[in-house]
Amino acid sequence: MTRPPFPEGWYRLAAARDVPRGAVVTRRLAGRELVMFRTEQGRLTVSGAHCPHLGAHLGHGGRVLGETLRCPFHGFRYATDGVCVATEYADPTPPRACLEVWPSREVAEQVLVFVGTRDGAPRWALEPPCLDGFTRPRWVTLALAGHVEDAAENGVDLGHFAAVHHYANVRDAEIHVDGPVLHSRFGFDRASPFGAAFGTISSVFDTDIHGLGFSVTDLTVRELDLHCVIVLMCAPIDEGHFDFTILLASDRARPAPVTTLGRVLALAPARAVFERFLLRRIVGDVLQDREIWAHKTHVERPLLAAGDGPIGLFRNWTKQFYGQ
Ligand code: FES
Ligand SMILES: [Fe+2]
Numbered sequence: 001m002t003r004p005p006f007p008e009g010w011y012r013l014a015a016a017r018d019v020p021r022g023a024v025v026t027r028r029l030a031g032r033e034l035v036m037f038r039t040e041q042g043r044l045t046v047s048g049a050h051c052p053h054l055g056a057h058l059g060h061g062g063r064v065l066g067e068t069l070r071c072p073f074h075g076f077r078y079a080t081d082g083v084c085v086a087t088e089y090a091d092p093t094p095p096r097a098c099l100e101v102w103p104s105r106e107v108a109e110q111v112l113v114f115v116g117t118r119d120g121a122p123r124w125a126l127e128p129p130c131l132d133g134f135t136r137p138r139w140v141t142l143a144l145a146g147h148v149e150d151a152a153e154n155g156v157d158l159g160h161f162a163a164v165h166h167y168a169n170v171r172d173a174e175i176h177v178d179g180p181v182l183h184s185r186f187g188f189d190r191a192s193p194f195g196a197a198f199g200t201i202s203s204v205f206d207t208d209i210h211g212l213g214f215s216v217t218d219l220t221v222r223e224l225d226l227h228c229v230i231v232l233m234c235a236p237i238d239e240g241h242f243d244f245t246i247l248l249a250s251d252r253a254r255p256a257p258v259t260t261l262g263r264v265l266a267l268a269p270a271r272a273v274f275e276r277f278l279l280r281r282i283v284g285d286v287l288q289d290r291e292i293w294a295h296k297t298h299v300e301r302p303l304l305a306a307g308d309g310p311i312g313l314f315r316n317w318t319k320q321f322y323g324q
Pocket of ligand 1: 051052053054055056071072073074075076
């Protein structure tokens with residue numbers, strides 16, 4: 001059986017700043033064309049791109065008027081819940097003209113939408129990361145080939161950490177499942193990001209994976225006095241292609257740093273430089289996986305070995321996102 005390309009879940013569609021007030025923006029997700037529009041009062045709506053009247057593309061000439069979106073073809077106007085509230089004819093509005101509105105949320109300056117395999121209503125609410133006391137998030141989006149499940153599985157594939165990423169001494173792995181959320185925690189050592197001459201650093205990754213499209217990692221690195229949140233967002237664009245967004249914010253409210261580096265990084269300009277550097281390093285890690293994700297096949301009954309980590313448990317957990 002081939003895997004469905006678009007499992008249920010919350011997926012990133014855009015950065016919130018891509019859709020300022022009054023804007024209508026087109027994006028692809030899950031093999032569909034979607035439009036986002038933000039009203040003059042700031043409400044964001046995500047809907048199917050085509051007008052239910054006679055099929056015009058709302059992203060090509062659609063305009064925000066007050067709290068509505070106006071279709072460019074015959075001027076029907078849609079409210080943020082998708083209901084047609086006015087036409088430019090004298091007749092009453094057609095009672096069944098309604099945009100196909102997708103559930104959406106703005107989290108960490110990103111727009112996420114729920115892709116459903118059932119009736120379209122979100123099966124679970126998205127838990128936003130708490131970024132109080134953190135720096136403004138910064139992020140990078142990569143366009144990759146592959147399936148979103150493979151990118152999510154990477155986080156529990158402990159065996160590949162040494163083979164692909166050169167992590168050493170992967171330890172204290174803990175994993176448990178809570179409905180659509182999978183929690184994992186492990187520590188590992190690797191060369192300092194400043195080069196092998198600076199020795200090794202030990203990191204602890206503490207991650208909540210909310211479905212296959214949104215994971216939040218709390219990362220601490222003792223040697224760098226670093227505490228940050230990394231949000232990984234994979235969004236299936238079309239079959240075989242997904243966007244991978246890596247977002248990072250670091251904790252400004254750390255108690256007095258104990259290392260020299262920690263004291264330097266407590267200064268805002270140094271912290272900004274270091275965050276950009278760290279983000280590039282994480283992008284570098286993802287690029288190490290890129291070719292494997294692009295060309296791998298899905299082995300439904302993998303021949304697991306003792307060092308693989310909890311892949312069997314992960315696979316069981318994913319079944320819910322395919323309606324199984
Ligand atoms: S196609 Fe949109 S109003 Fe007619
Ligand atoms: Fe990886």
